[in-house]
Amino acid sequence: MSGVTNIILTGVGGQGILMASEIISEAAVQVGYDVKKSEIHGMAQRGGSVNSHVRFGEKVYSPLVMKGDCDLLLAFEKLEALRMASFIKEDGAIIVNDQQVNPSTVASGAATYPENIEEILNIHFKSVTFIDALKIAKAAGDPRAANTALLGAASKLLSIPVEIWEDAISRRVPKRAIEVNLKSFYMGQQDSGL
Amino acid sequence: MKTLLSGNEAVARGAYESGVSVASAYPGTPSTEILETIASNFPEIYAEWSPNEKVAFEVGVGCSFAGGRALVAMKHVGVNVAADPLFTLSYTGVRGGFVLVSADDPGMHSSQNEQDNRNYARFAKVPMLDPSDSQEAKDFVLRAFQLSEQFDVPVILHSTTRIAHSKSLVELGERVEMAPPQGFIKDCQKFVMIPAHGRRRHAIVEERLKKLREYSDECSLQRMEIMDEEIGIITSGISYQYCREVLPQASILKLGIIYPLPENLIREFAGRVKKLYVVEELDPFFEEQIREMGLDVQGIGKRLGELSPDVLAESFRDAGARNTARMQEDDHPDIQLPARPPAMCPGCPHRSVFYVLKKKKLTVTGDIGCYTLSVLPPLETMDTCVCMGASIGTAMGIEKATHRSDNVVAVIGDSTFVHSGITGLVDMVYNKSKGTVIILDNETTAMTGRQEHPGTGRTLMGEETTRIKLLDLARSLGVEYVKEVNPYNLDELESVLDEAINLDKLAVLVTNQPCLLLRRSREVQIVEVDQDLCIGCQLCLRLGCPAISSITPDDKKARIDPSLCSGCMVCVQICRSKAILPVTNDE
Numbered sequence: 001m002s003g004v005t006n007i008i009l010t011g012v013g014g015q016g017i018l019m020a021s022e023i024i025s026e027a028a029v030q031v032g033y034d035v036k037k038s039e040i041h042g043m044a045q046r047g048g049s050v051n052s053h054v055r056f057g058e059k060v061y062s063p064l065v066m067k068g069d070c071d072l073l074l075a076f077e078k079l080e081a082l083r084m085a086s087f088i089k090e091d092g093a094i095i096v097n098d099q100q101v102n103p104s105t106v107a108s109g110a111a112t113y114p115e116n117i118e119e120i121l122n123i124h125f126k127s128v129t130f131i132d133a134l135k136i137a138k139a140a141g142d143p144r145a146a147n148t149a150l151l152g153a154a155s156k157l158l159s160i161p162v163e164i165w166e167d168a169i170s171r172r173v174p175k176r177a178i179e180v181n182l183k184s185f186y187m188g189q190q191d192s193g194l
Numbered sequence: 195m196k197t198l199l200s201g202n203e204a205v206a207r208g209a210y211e212s213g214v215s216v217a218s219a220y221p222g223t224p225s226t227e228i229l230e231t232i233a234s235n236f237p238e239i240y241a242e243w244s245p246n247e248k249v250a251f252e253v254g255v256g257c258s259f260a261g262g263r264a265l266v267a268m269k270h271v272g273v274n275v276a277a278d279p280l281f282t283l284s285y286t287g288v289r290g291g292f293v294l295v296s297a298d299d300p301g302m303h304s305s306q307n308e309q310d311n312r313n314y315a316r317f318a319k320v321p322m323l324d325p326s327d328s329q330e331a332k333d334f335v336l337r338a339f340q341l342s343e344q345f346d347v348p349v350i351l352h353s354t355t356r357i358a359h360s361k362s363l364v365e366l367g368e369r370v371e372m373a374p375p376q377g378f379i380k381d382c383q384k385f386v387m388i389p390a391h392g393r394r395r396h397a398i399v400e401e402r403l404k405k406l407r408e409y410s411d412e413c414s415l416q417r418m419e420i421m422d423e424e425i426g427i428i429t430s431g432i433s434y435q436y437c438r439e440v441l442p443q444a445s446i447l448k449l450g451i452i453y454p455l456p457e458n459l460i461r462e463f464a465g466r467v468k469k470l471y472v473v474e475e476l477d478p479f480f481e482e483q484i485r486e487m488g489l490d491v492q493g494i495g496k497r498l499g500e501l502s503p504d505v506l507a508e509s510f511r512d513a514g515a516r517n518t519a520r521m522q523e524d525d526h527p528d529i530q531l532p533a534r535p536p537a538m539c540p541g542c543p544h545r546s547v548f549y550v551l552k553k554k555k556l557t558v559t560g561d562i563g564c565y566t567l568s569v570l571p572p573l574e575t576m577d578t579c580v581c582m583g584a585s586i587g588t589a590m591g592i593e594k595a596t597h598r599s600d601n602v603v604a605v606i607g608d609s610t611f612v613h614s615g616i617t618g619l620v621d622m623v624y625n626k627s628k629g630t631v632i633i634l635d636n637e638t639t640a641m642t643g644r645q646e647h648p649g650t651g652r653t654l655m656g657e658e659t660t661r662i663k664l665l666d667l668a669r670s671l672g673v674e675y676v677k678e679v680n681p682y683n684l685d686e687l688e689s690v691l692d693e694a695i696n697l698d699k700l701a702v703l704v705t706n707q708p709c710l711l712l713r714r715s716r717e718v719q720i721v722e723v724d725q726d727l728c729i730g731c732q733l734c735l736r737l738g739c740p741a742i743s744s745i746t747p748d749d750k751k752a753r754i755d756p757s758l759c760s761g762c763m764v765c766v767q768i769c770r771s772k773a774i775l776p777v778t779n780d781e
Contacts, residue, residue, distance in 0.1 A: 025361065029363065040303055046564070047539075049534045062435045062439035062503045067504050104534075104537045105535070111533070
């Protein structure tokens with residue numbers, strides 16, 4: 001649907017995906033958009049994939065992004081980035097945290113983790129950015145702020161004012177972690193190359 | 195000022211704004227957050243985890259009979275457990291309004307089936323409402339209570355995973371001022387369902403249904419959106435949103451009350467559009483009733499699995515409504531990617547139990563919880579799982595049919611056992627089973643997010659209470675052989691299991707280690723694989739612990755991810771080369 005920004009966040013349970021999804025949604029609400037988001041809570045803790053769809057615009061009906069409609073894929077893990085590829089618009093953007101978390105099928109030797117994920121994505125999509133969010137977060141002071149580093153990168157592609165990002169982050173993350181998350185956010189903005 | 199709320203949070207808010215006195219539930223995805231939100235935010239409402247959905251429902255019945263508004267929430271299969279009181283509450287009717295929230299799971303994101311609970315409304319002869327977003331999820335709660343009190347009937351509020359767990363903007367309202375429940379007022383004809391009274395009430399039920407049908411026709415919750423008259427769609431719930439997304443110009447009759455159907459409204463709508471469609475998830479619940487009305491309607495949707503806007507667009511394309519549906523191009527990379535199934539956490543106290551059961555080649559009748567994941571590779575050690583509590587009855591049935599009790603073990607979690615395993619164990623005692631039951635007591639209802647239950651000693655509100663001790667319970671039921679066992683100690687586990695199986699007497703074993711995620715301790719002694727001692731036998735990999743992996747498919751040696759290892763030491767006991775050793779902390 002025209003006029004709606006479609007974002008998908010994906011990764012593995014425990015990476016702070018749902019928190020990031022909350023922050024983006026909160027920011028979009030503050031800008032004044034109609035916002036819908038969808039997520040499957042089920043298996044996050046048990047090492048399964050976690051996806052969250054966030055859609056915002058003047059009026060949003062479906063909470064689910066349709067295939068080929070995703071403007072921005074924010075992937076916290078490489079394999080999950082590839083798994084969601086069919087959702088992305090040809091001229092959509094992909095930001096990937098350069099991290100590999102082996103699923104149990106790979107750990108047991110039953111399957112192989114694909115090599116060259118970056119290459120494959122670059123063949124099919126024009127805007128692919130890999131960033132080491134964990135490294136940025138560690139430099140900011142806490143590896144758990146990797147999700148806000150990714151949000152920093154994403155913010156370069158979304159027309160949401162920085163004060164609104166700051167406000168959303170401050171309201172959502174634990175009080176004692178606000179400073180380090182904001183720092184991680186700014187560093188993500190700078191280091192993304194976007 | 196609008197807030198982004200999930201459907202569950204919105205229902206909780208709706209309960210608050212409706213002046214609910216009592217809210218009860220048993221945890222079950224996708225309904226769990228309803229009671230959690232009520233408990234955290236609305237002290238005005240008495241909120242409890244009940245042992246199971248039947249009890250939860252009956253607690254609600256009591257509140258309603260005493261004149262208070264009651265909200266009872268559960269997942270779809272939970273309604274099966276609560277069905278007995280539901281059907282007869284339809285006969286007695288209510289005093290204070292009674293709303294049952296049925297949160298269904300099309301696509302079985304975390305359920306054992308995808309039954310379509312809209313059928314319950316028709317079967318139990320009660321009205322059902324179907325919200326399409328969080329605002330409606332909240333607003334429909336109050337409408338449901340009003341409907342309940344106006345027509346003297348329990349009302350079901352239908353929800354699905356996409357409504358329950360999706361978030362959308364909600365305008366909040368004020369809590370309605372309800373008089374405190376006046377207390378129980380005697381009325382045996384109404385409340386005591388002996389046959390003589392029941393027959394009278396049944397007649398009232400049928401009359402009531404007629405009046406509800408009229409109401410459904412006139413209710414503002416039914417919304418006719420006439421736009422392009424080429425296509426007319428009858429739909430409800432999340433399907434409405436998908437229809438609007440995929441066919442922005444179609445005419446839609448959006449149903450807020452989905453049982454009874456507004457027959458006159460449907461006929462009117464059918465008369466105004468060229469081609470009539472119905473879009474629904476799972477069963478052809480609308481389609482069949484609309485056909486019965488004599489109308490020509492085409493059903494669009496899926497009998498299997500969840501609906502999505504993509505599936506809907508494709509279905510409309512296939513149905514020939516090509517010009518109005520959006521085209522999707524599918525030229526994206528189509529590679530076989532490694533699956534990422536869920537697994538028990540590193541250090542889960544359940545893992546070793548299944549490892550030992552597998553080693554002994556026993557048939558395992560299983561149950562519902564985190565431990566159900568033992569069915570997945572590499573453990574693959576759960577042989578049956580049907581519904582809550584079924585593990586015990588199933589083991590009993592196998593024993594009585596085969597006249598053997600030493601090759602089957604029933605495995606059940608603590609919360610599941612309290613929910614519906616006790617009566618199974620009673621059967622084993624009463625009907626002379628010689629089998630073995632293992633209760634996996636990890637001191638929580640884990641899979642749904644670690645909720646309290648009668649065996650944890652704490653209520654939903656976090657208050658201390660009498661703890662139901664499972665060992666004592668088993669003994670007081672008459673089981674003679676009841677033993678506690680530490681699942682992290684493999685030798686102890688194996689020897690106790692051996693003894694129990696070969697006992698030729700009913701045996702109950704209770705494991706005694708809490709869910710790993712309950713442990714807050716940061717002090718963990720992790721282990722690592724000494725690469726020189728490791729011979730690459732891969733025995734440790736058979737545990738299926740997410741922390742243990744082989745280095746490469748060619749180099750078969752194992753390694754342990756230090757960020758995942760929880761220090762349970764089970765793999766240490768399995769390794770025949772003594773190659774897994776504690777990591778010395780020199781940081």
